[in-house]
Amino acid sequence: MAKKSGLSSGKPATVHDQKLQRGAGGELHQLAGGDIPVLTTAQGGPVADDQNTLRIGSRGPALLEDFHFREKIFHFDHERIPERVVHARGYGAHGFFETYESLADYTRADLFQRAGEKTPAFVRFSTVAGSKGSFDLARDVRGFAVKIYTKEGNWDLVGNNIPVFFIQDAIKFPDIIHAVKPEPDRGFPQAQSAHDNFWDFISLTPESMHMIMWVMSDRAIPRSFRFMEGFGVHTFRLLNSKDESTFVKFIWKPKLGLQSVVWNEAVKINGADPDFHRRDLWEAIQSGNFPEWELCVQLFDQDFADSFDFDVLDPTKLIPEELIKPVPIGRLVLDRMPENFFAETEQVAFMTQNVPPGIDFSNDPLLQGRNFSYLDTQLKRLGSPNFTHIPINAPKCPFAHFQQDGHMAMRNPVGRTNYEPNSRGEGPREDPVRGFRSFREEVDGPKVRLRAESFADHYSQARQFFNSQTVPEQKHIAMALTFELSKVEAAPIRERMVAHLLVIDEALGAAVADKLGMDPLPKPADAAVSPRDDLPASPALSVILNGPESFTGRKVGVLVSNGCDAGLLKKLRAAVEKEGATMELVAPKVGGVEASDGSRLPAHHMIDGGPSVLFDAVVLLLSEEGAERLTGEAAARDFVADAFAHCKFIGFTAGAVPLLAKAGVAPDADEGMIALEGASAIPGFIESCRKLRLWAREGSVKL
Numbered sequence: 021m022a023k024k025s026g027l028s029s030g031k032p033a034t035v036h037d038q039k040l041q042r043g044a045g046g047e048l049h050q051l052a053g054g055d056i057p058v059l060t061t062a063q064g065g066p067v068a069d070d071q072n073t074l075r076i077g078s079r080g081p082a083l084l085e086d087f088h089f090r091e092k093i094f095h096f097d098h099e100r101i102p103e104r105v106v107h108a109r110g111y112g113a114h115g116f117f118e119t120y121e122s123l124a125d126y127t128r129a130d131l132f133q134r135a136g137e138k139t140p141a142f143v144r145f146s147t148v149a150g151s152k153g154s155f156d157l158a159r160d161v162r163g164f165a166v167k168i169y170t171k172e173g174n175w176d177l178v179g180n181n182i183p184v185f186f187i188q189d190a191i192k193f194p195d196i197i198h199a200v201k202p203e204p205d206r207g208f209p210q211a212q213s214a215h216d217n218f219w220d221f222i223s224l225t226p227e228s229m230h231m232i233m234w235v236m237s238d239r240a241i242p243r244s245f246r247f248m249e250g251f252g253v254h255t256f257r258l259l260n261s262k263d264e265s266t267f268v269k270f271i272w273k274p275k276l277g278l279q280s281v282v283w284n285e286a287v288k289i290n291g292a293d294p295d296f297h298r299r300d301l302w303e304a305i306q307s308g309n310f311p312e313w314e315l316c317v318q319l320f321d322q323d324f325a326d327s328f329d330f331d332v333l334d335p336t337k338l339i340p341e342e343l344i345k346p347v348p349i350g351r352l353v354l355d356r357m358p359e360n361f362f363a364e365t366e367q368v369a370f371m372t373q374n375v376p377p378g379i380d381f382s383n384d385p386l387l388q389g390r391n392f393s394y395l396d397t398q399l400k401r402l403g404s405p406n407f408t409h410i411p412i413n414a415p416k417c418p419f420a421h422f423q424q425d426g427h428m429a430m431r432n433p434v435g436r437t438n439y440e441p442n443s444r445g446e447g448p449r450e451d452p453v454r455g456f457r458s459f460r461e462e463v464d465g466p467k468v469r470l471r472a473e474s475f476a477d478h479y480s481q482a483r484q485f486f487n488s489q490t491v492p493e494q495k496h497i498a499m500a501l502t503f504e505l506s507k508v509e510a511a512p513i514r515e516r517m518v519a520h521l522l523v524i525d526e527a528l529g530a531a532v533a534d535k536l537g538m539d540p541l542p543k544p545a546d547a548a549v550s551p552r553d554d555l556p557a558s559p560a561l562s563v564i565l566n567g568p569e570s571f572t573g574r575k576v577g578v579l580v581s582n583g584c585d586a587g588l589l590k591k592l593r594a595a596v597e598k599e600g601a602t603m604e605l606v607a608p609k610v611g612g613v614e615a616s617d618g619s620r621l622p623a624h625h626m627i628d629g630g631p632s633v634l635f636d637a638v639v640l641l642l643s644e645e646g647a648e649r650l651t652g653e654a655a656a657r658d659f660v661a662d663a664f665a666h667c668k669f670i671g672f673t674a675g676a677v678p679l680l681a682k683a684g685v686a687p688d689a690d691e692g693m694i695a696l697e698g699a700s701a702i703p704g705f706i707e708s709c710r711k712l713r714l715w716a717r718e719g720s721v722k723l
């Protein structure tokens with residue numbers, strides 16, 4: 021049904037509906053009438069003229085009396101709210117969580133009681149360091165914040181796509197964030213960790229070494245929000261109806277498998293499409309390809325916690341999945357984009373302390389600090405303690421309390437009684453049975469500022485992470501460290517960092533030192549606890565080893581020219597769509613090309629606007645004449661050369677060979693070059709694409 025007011029009017033006026041009238045200055049006014057509502061002020065007063073301010077004569081001064089102008093500009097001047105101090109750039113979507121089986125043995129959380137129950141959810145993905153307008157493919161951690169509107173209050177699982185964190189104590193959070201953000205005197209670099217302040221802090225903070233390995237890995241440049249994992253990071257507790265506790269770590273696993281891009285590609289994507297990740301999520305959801313994750317839990321008891329090699333309260337450590345297998349307990353499906361970015365994605369307020377009865381915190385010192393911070397930040401950002409009155413933050417279950425008044429109060433208690441207990445029997449009262457209860461943990465000890473000794477091993481899991489990566493991934497880590505440290509001006513900082521790397525893995529440290537031109541090698545850092553050698557590799561930590569089983573959800577870019585084979589293109593499209601992937605055409609002009617059968621094929625991109633970095637695989641579907649023409653275009657040569665350098669599978673018709681030659685790519689360079697001599701070659705091409713990249717090529721290409 022069409023909404024009746026202002027900008028949110030459901031039915032856009034067409035040119036034919038519009039009644040136009042020429043104003044005094046010759047400008048055209050659109051008049052209300054028919055389905056077009058009357059423009060009003062925020063007070064509801066109808067507006068006669070929205071084109072001219074009130075002034076004396078047509079060339080005289082403006083009048084203060086112009087309340088419509090004053091209100092309009094006043095509102096505009098106040099449109100911005102402070103961006104989040106971290107995770108400023110984000111993108112959200114609605115969906116639902118569906119419980120697989122009852123978890124009543126472990127938790128009394130209402131959402132986990134009934135198999136098949138669906139609970140509404142909202143998710144916001146983000147980068148951490150960059151401002152709201154920064155680019156999507158920064159090397160950075162991604163936020164993975166989930167709000168589930170349960171029948172017993174909102175549950176916010178405010179996680180990241182990396183299962184550990186830089187610091188062990190919340191008191192260091194302002195320092196790490198100051199260090200990574202633009203340097204305060206010069207105001208740059210934006211959305212980057214490649215600068216002195218960051219590496220200065222990190223090299224003085226050995227507890228960050230495990231996280232640094234993750235951030236320097238391909239995990240920090242995901243191909244899509246849809247292809248990354250999410251982690252609650254901290255150890256939480258589940259409490260059942262007898263208040264018995266089980267420790268839990270939460271992990272979101274994407275149905276479409278993991279995938280990242282390579283750094284050289286990330287840099288180019290940021291130029292070609294700074295909104296690459298948000299556009300990807302938007303397109304997937306708008307086209308009905310709803311992204312999905314399974315919520316998995318690692319459950320363990322106090323005995324495991326006591327026997328584990330590391331402290332389960334230390335957020336710089338993870339529990340290898342091979343040691344405690346994550347068990348899927350439900351799925352999250354994102355199936356609807358917000359109607360308004362500001363109202364929902366910008367105003368959504370996640371808070372770690374939002375847990376329903378049946379879920380509880382552990383004493384992880386980072387989690388305890390977060391529970392304080394998130395409420396505070398919402399007041400600053402949203403400007404009122406009534407931020408739960410904003411629809412995206414309001415619970416969807418019944419609620420009743422005596423909180424009242426304050427800025428922008430939309431709901432206040434009605435009637436005379438706004439306190440409890442009261443003798444009138446009015447208003448809500450607490451319920452010790454249904455209500456939230458904390459785990460009755462015995463805690464005793466002196467009041468101290470002391471880090472537990474069990475938090476002291478900073479290198480073993482960093483080494484385990486590195487040892488768990490495939491060869492190409494290890495190479496990427498070395499290249500990322502080299503790139504980042506090459507941007508550090510102060511040589512002592514570079515040396516201090518390499519000293520840590522030498523402890524994590526001698527060969528890694530030596531390789532980075534060599535690439536930095538550092539000679540002699542610094543002395544390895546003094547480790548409070550020597551790193552262990554006996555931790556087995558954990559394949560779950562690799563992106564490449566956890567890729568998809570099919571090419572579903574991926575995108576093929578097809579470079580076409582006039583005279584391209586229409587029949588082959590049709591069959592290729594059918595095969596790509598059957599695989600659950602999408603296809604976009606790139607042509608010399610966005611108006612498209614005339615195919616071999618005389619049909620007109622409109623393009624999605626002109627060649628300059630559709631570089632191959634936007635695609636997971638490419639096809640050069642060119643007539644010989646078309647290819648010859650494209651050899652003169654730098655963008656066309658880059659399209660091919662980049663796809664090759666980024667180890668993508670390249671399908672090509674015989675006509676495309678001149679362009680391949682000009683781009684310096686041999687048609688038979690390797691098995692990733694697939695000649696599409698006829699439709700029979702298409703299944704082979706699709707099958708190759710399922711592998712996503714031909715990493716074997718990387719040795720021959722310097723990225």
Ligand code: HDE
Binds near residue numbers: 193393
């Ligand atoms: Fe956050 N974090 N954080 N954080 N965080 C915020 O809250 C904070 C930490 C995470 O999409 C802020 O509403 C402290 C770990 C996500 O809206 C703020 C500490 C993890 C988001 C804040 C941490 C996260 C935030 C800024 C150290 C992964 C974005 C705006 C103790 C488990 C949520 C806001 C969204 C946002 C504080 C560490 C994840 C200032 C003090 C560890 C995904 O409250």
